[in-house]
Amino acid sequence: MAQFDVDAMEIVWVTYKEMEEVDHLAHERTKAQFDVDAMKIIWAGSRHAFELSDRISRLVASDPAFRKDNRTMLGRKELFKNTLRKTAHVWKQIIELHLSEEEASRLRFYVDEPAFTDLHWGMFIPAIKGQGTDDQQKKWLPLAYKMQIIGCYAQTELGHGSNVQGLETTATFDPETDEFIIHSPTLTSSKWWPGGLGKISTHAVVYARLITDGRDHGVHGFIVQLRSLDDHSSLPGITVGDIGMKFGNGAYNTMDNGVLRFDHVRIPRDQMLMRVSQVTREGKYRQSDVPRQLVYGTMVYVRQTIVSDASCALSRAVCIATRYSAVRRQFGSQNGGQETQVIDYKTQQSRLFPLLASAYAFRFVGEWLKWLYTDVTQRLQANDFSTLPEAHACTAGLKSLTTTATADGIEECRKLCGGHGYLCSSGLPELFAVYVPACTYEGDNVVLLLQVARFLMKTVSQLGSAKQPVGTTAYMGRVEHLLKCRCDVQKAEDWLQPSVVMEAFEARAARMSVACAQNLSKFASPEEGFAELSADLVEAAVAHCQLIVVSK
Template sequence: MAAKMNPDLKKERDGASFDPEKIVNFLYGGPDRVRRRREVVSLALDDPDFQHEDLNFMSREQQYETQLKKSILVVQKQKELGLVSPEDMGNYNYNGVFKSMSGPFGLHTSMFLPTLRGQATAEQKAKWLKMAENYAIIGTYAQTEMGHGTFLRGLETTSTYDPQTQEFVLNTPTPTGTKWWPGCLGKTSNYCVLMAQLYIHGKSYGPHPFMVQIRNLQDHKPLPGVTVGDIGPKFGYAGNDNGFLRFDNVRIPRDNMLMKYSRVMNYTIQVAGQPEPQVLDYVTQQYKLFPYLAAAYAFMLAARSMIFVYFRSMEKIGRGDITVLPELHALSSGLKSLSSWVMNAGIEECRMACGGHGYSHASGIPSIYMEHTPAATYEGENTVLMLQTARYLMKSYNQSLQGEKLAGSVAYLSGVQPVPAAGRTRNVLDLNVLIQAFQHRAARLVHEAALQLKKERQTGKDQPDAWNAAAVDLVKAAKAHSQYFVVKNFADRLTDPALDSAARAVLTRLCQLYALHDIVNSSGDFLEDGYLTGADIRQARRHINALMAKLRPDAVALVDAFDFPDGILNSILGRYDGNVYQHLLEWAKASPLNKTDVHESYYKYLKPFLEANRAKL
């Protein structure tokens, strides 16, 4: 039975201005190819032979063994299924899968002890601080929740005062209220300082700190009503058992509220927590993510164009015409470098935009980072590739100086556009204006790199030394050339008759955002010779904000149009149904550290350590 769709996510999809399937077909070459792509991908995703324990939970040896087995199966099954075309084999393999700095006492020393020293009364210090300082008890600081990080007022864990018994009753009312990320919580700590919303007679008085025992001091098992465990593997800090914590009617004495600055009897004013906004409604969040969404579309369309250029070039080479090779190599080298540089920056921006959850392997981002950031060096180191592009540009530019007519991607190098008259007004939303701006920058930087190279030669350097001396200018010129190609190609692809008006409109906004964002980030290049003015750059910034507001209702649907099934994306945060939090907890519970309540290391190391320290008190 299909999972119930998250209502917020359903609303986002229902509010889209276009049919995502139209763009799916546009991106992947039409409905027939999309149908075939999904069919072939499903063959792998639904194959029981490829179902296995999450790779993140395996040792290196187990991962190797599993991947070796899968590799053999892929070869066998492709033959059995008759998958012979590169596209089919690529789609089938897409589901194929072909590192601690801090120890478990980290938060005990960095947060637990300082909090006791700073917020406990003298009586409370006498009760707990000496034990904590002497490691007779181990504690952590439990504030962050699964759904609440920096939004402290939004914490959902409750501590309700019972005046009849003079106790506080602790509860975790929702999945999002689960304490999440505290270091040394998962398996090590037996105490924590808990930040919870204080309720007295039905009124909320905001978050307050409470001293809470969570594990039995004799056998280390969780106390009744306490659910605690490890949150699973992360990008790093493998030696730290970051954990989760839930409470079900757990009672603690009134004196367990840390009371140096506040006591229950003094509270008379209610503090109401305001609703938490959706993360994507923050403009700063949009500014982090939307330009990379636009870039993803820009590079995907550039890749499709390059595939066309490649096959057309292979036809000519097959007829003995090898004149197409230099441009093909130069263009592919530049685009590979540019796209992988942007990708690397985008992965990290997305990880940070997810807050702490982006650091967990459950997000899928650490795997993407580790598997794809090497693209800046494999299959050709990016700077070296850019210099190969620059070599072709220098050759083409010199040919233009000799009167030769240039064609293809370098046709624009026949001349540098004149600097516009001061005060000229431009509509920087006009795609032709944007294309001309990128073309002018590329032509000028190629021209200046050529002049610098000539100057270095005139000082007496030989060609390799002169080339090295001018390399920074050469790489910059090659990057500008590649960016010009991407912008022009994006704009050109918008004329495709397969696009309906709604899809064309939203893709046009993405194209404008991609170009304007690069202009603003590289404004010096455009201002340097006066081609664009300060007013133009200010106008571009205003347009970026306006474009993000227009793209906001379509953001989820635009991501949907990449058509990545959950089985491929392998991300709890990126689930199509949007039901993140319950699945995040389920995922964490599957960690090997959570197979038993008490890890064997407790009996080997922690139990004798704690008992010896208690005996000294």
């Protein structure tokens, strides 16, 4: 292992060990004014969840195969091989210890290393389940479950991320041979980013423009084999590789994000995912009656998990920064006594405590989103699509708000640890680098806020009509009051009344949305106005999302 002179590192380990010999937090811990054990249960969600997490975290911590301490100093190749070893060990542990799905998921959480398996289990298999016909599921899923094939999700291209409808890869039906020809017509059509693609995947769900009989039917999914199951070499017509280093030590460099180009690669017709749309033997394009809204249900689910993850990541950073702030002392020694704990400085508190509060707030809003997903799913099954736009806007906005706040918050926690936060041994640099992609994947955060803004503008335009605002936009129903009400806070303590805080957030959000709507109406075309005012619209969307977090 390409370590940096193991002998010389010993002094550092000895130093850390000496530091660990005293519980520097013992005094702080005695001062808690709440029941710490009860809070652990609340944080975990239930006693069952807490005990399961506790058990699995100990399992990971005690297994040397899962060590993380050397991760940040490895060169890329060693790092990647290291991840492959861990991934295999996870698989072995799941089988040998007969872990349940829930336990396996926690195990992967604590192993805490992005890997191709995330995409295989989290995107490739769900794509086949969601978009494949029963026959397709019967053929492909057993292979995937046993990892006899390993798959990734090849959507994003070098030139297109947010604008999925602009993807350039083509899948042209050839009625002569009953095949699709998958092709990358331009440089920018190269698939770029898919995790698991660079080195590992044997198969991919590839998104490409479906072309039959000279007509472009837009973007559809296809199962394409990329590499030989015998010797793992790339198949004819396929150029595939790793796209290189990403931000940070360790972090996402354990993942083989890849590039992929097709040169007229032929696949059988039955490898188009045909649950929603079909191409017949004759090359006719047909759509089934499966409601397209179901896709939005999946988005609500994925974004709900991202909000929960935000809370986890932020709480880890806040935990490190809080402990450091209690242990670190600087200045303020009087008569030769101890210096002041930095947690007692107001400048430290004013930066740290709002992040601590946010970590809890995101935890609770994440729980509420789980409820929302259940509710939406039940309604969808009953063909009730009425709450879907509101639920979609709400999860899009919360995904954006919580991931931005978490990424910024982790970096702020790093700064709150002074110079020590710059060392990888603080845990913060890698936590930041591995977290920030959450601001981009599953919807760029600015693009998502613009979607929320569109929904808000629609809501404002319908005020006064028969269509009452529902759910998280219900406060808009009181827009007349909110536009003219004044905050009657007289003294600082008045802010401790939740109703005062709520009304302030509601009034702000309502006023910003209404102001945007009024300014929009001055433009000749709504699209021109939307483009011109987009910075204001984003601010209005943020105000709305902050209100949701405060209210949950």
